[in-house]
Amino acid sequence: MTAPIVAVIGGGQLARMMTGPATELGVTLRVLVESPDAAAAASAHQIVVGMPGDADAVAAVLDGADVVTWEHEHIPAAVFEAAAQRGIPAFPSAEALAFAQDKIVMRERMDALGAPNPAWAPVHTHDDLDAFLAAHGGVAVLKTARGGYDGKGVRVVRSAVEADDWIAAAAEGGPRLLVEQKVAFTRELSAQVARTPQGNVVAYPVVESTQRDGICAEVIAPAPGLDPLLAAAAQGLAITIAMELDVVGMLAVELFEVDGSVVVNELAMRPHNSGHWSMDGAVTGQFEQHLRAVLDLPLGDVTPTAPWTVMANVLGGSREHLASALGEVPDSGAKIHLYGKDVRPGRKVGHVTVAGDDLEHTLSRAREAADIVRDGAPRRATATGGEA
């Protein structure tokens, strides 16, 4: 066996962050990037420029690869067929990925597994939606079954007329719709596991994630004050889902904590924003772990290396070029990760991680570092009472 080649479909920051661990493992990372400016284009060992729907580009990224994996869920069936024709394992498989691609398929499967779903229903008509609203307190969350991310494809509704456009689009062949109970959750949790084709599994500590405007803003590992039994239950649920859905690679089960229990929010079958903390806060980061899993290697140690690790996303910001941020972040133990993307309002352009013994201090250091990366060093007060 010469250096194994892992093909990755999708050239965003998730593929980018696979590159460093691939290099250290002696693995060649070959990435199908959407454009030469994609986040992973500069870092990947080999690139093919093209879309996942471009058969020639897919052939070029697959030929000679040992395995193919994905950094997002939008993988056409033709890609799986092309991999199968070449005898190249594709992880997670089409069958598994279906549950991350389509929220109706996922909810049905969770129900069948006995996994804790919120109340939900498919929506075909205004009547479907109004009936659900009437039964669930007059407010609910309408979602497109496919294509949503980072708050897109999700809408809080109080009346079916608010969904005219989506219902009309669905009737004309657009994305199917489902409605979910608006869960009065205490907080959001994420349970991540990795699983190999042989079925070996490891579970990371359950983390707390905070969203702003539908986008992950902050993650605390482990989730502070989480009942150990509930943490074990969340890990067990994620392991069960990985096994039952035959997921290979990283799986993130996003959860709502509510009334001392959890309900499933979403599934992601890839490295996930809620796991970025592990790059700096666990023996084996999620990007190395994903590569290990899809290559059917022994999974790495998931032990945290510090009592607390806080990850703060850098979302948009006022800088033209993030690189200038590097000189401004003081040495506060913050690990900076930039994705090489142009800054646009609200766009995830990087993240910072801080580990420490004291949660409040660790949180404030991470927030400060993310703020500085985003907008520059805060002005220090010079009047009386200010810091020097």
Add this chain to the structure above:
Amino acid sequence: MTAPIVAVIGGGQLARMMTGPATELGVTLRVLVESPDAAAAASAHQIVVGMPGDADAVAAVLDGADVVTWEHEHIPAAVFEAAAQRGIPAFPSAEALAFAQDKIVMRERMDALGAPNPAWAPVHTHDDLDAFLAAHGGVAVLKTARGGYDGKGVRVVRSAVEADDWIAAAAEGGPRLLVEQKVAFTRELSAQVARTPQGNVVAYPVVESTQRDGICAEVIAPAPGLDPLLAAAAQGLAITIAMELDVVGMLAVELFEVDGSVVVNELAMRPHNSGHWSMDGAVTGQFEQHLRAVLDLPLGDVTPTAPWTVMANVLGGSREHLASALGEVPDSGAKIHLYGKDVRPGRKVGHVTVAGDDLEHTLSRAREAADIVRDGAPRRATATGGEA
């Protein structure tokens, strides 16, 4: 400022291991590699193939770079001139690097600084060498002033006739020679610091390194049982040397511990094998730190993330392709780093790192992992008394 470009002369594993941190910092790493098969060729963001003596290749790697640095000491003066012509900072500078390139120049400077040297003398003739041997117990270490590494250019001698070839070569314009007292050391230590152009300095914990056949085999961080005062003295010595020699980037001061004190063995002005532990065992690894230093960024936190970190080199071995090792190393928390090099006897082809709370356990896990990467999983005894 768009993504800063760091040019690196030399495409071995040290340049390779700079790539991951460069990606995360949003820094473009452009490497002059000796061949398309060089360890760094696959990982670097941009490569130029050529030798440091090739003016066209040097021009290609320098044009548009923000700073240029080195992963080895064999940098021709023309490279510094080419950088100066373009106004590109070169770190460490020619003046600083001279002390790492030439052991006579280094010894003279250490003497001038009052740094602890072993007894030493330049050697021009057989008489020079015999006189030194007579004065120092009849045995000494003869070295070429330039070009030695990993045990090359070093010879233990008991009589000048044993050095006929080197003395003749030196007389004909070959490398100058020096002889050093054979120090009866307890062990070898390494003190690493990083320094920015502005003069900011951080010191890593002093580590113990074990050599086999002149090649670093193992590093323990921090050095077990080291007197805290001696550790502070070693760090202070390394800081002084970095300041006095105006080193920018990583500096490793290799030391002999002898009679409760230290003497200087060698200097390396770049990331060093004795610092590989920090990739996995400190908040900021030496490769990120070197990039931070030469880019004049705030230096990163050097706090260890575990009580003990052990690094074990993978030297040569019996495998044809190291990649097959990945499937055999059990999850023992070992972090594996492969350099993408062909296996040759004794060649450094990778390293493993294990962190832990108990030194003996950590050591044995690191050694076991390095053994497995090198030669495959050890056969388990099946007879009575063996392990199952």
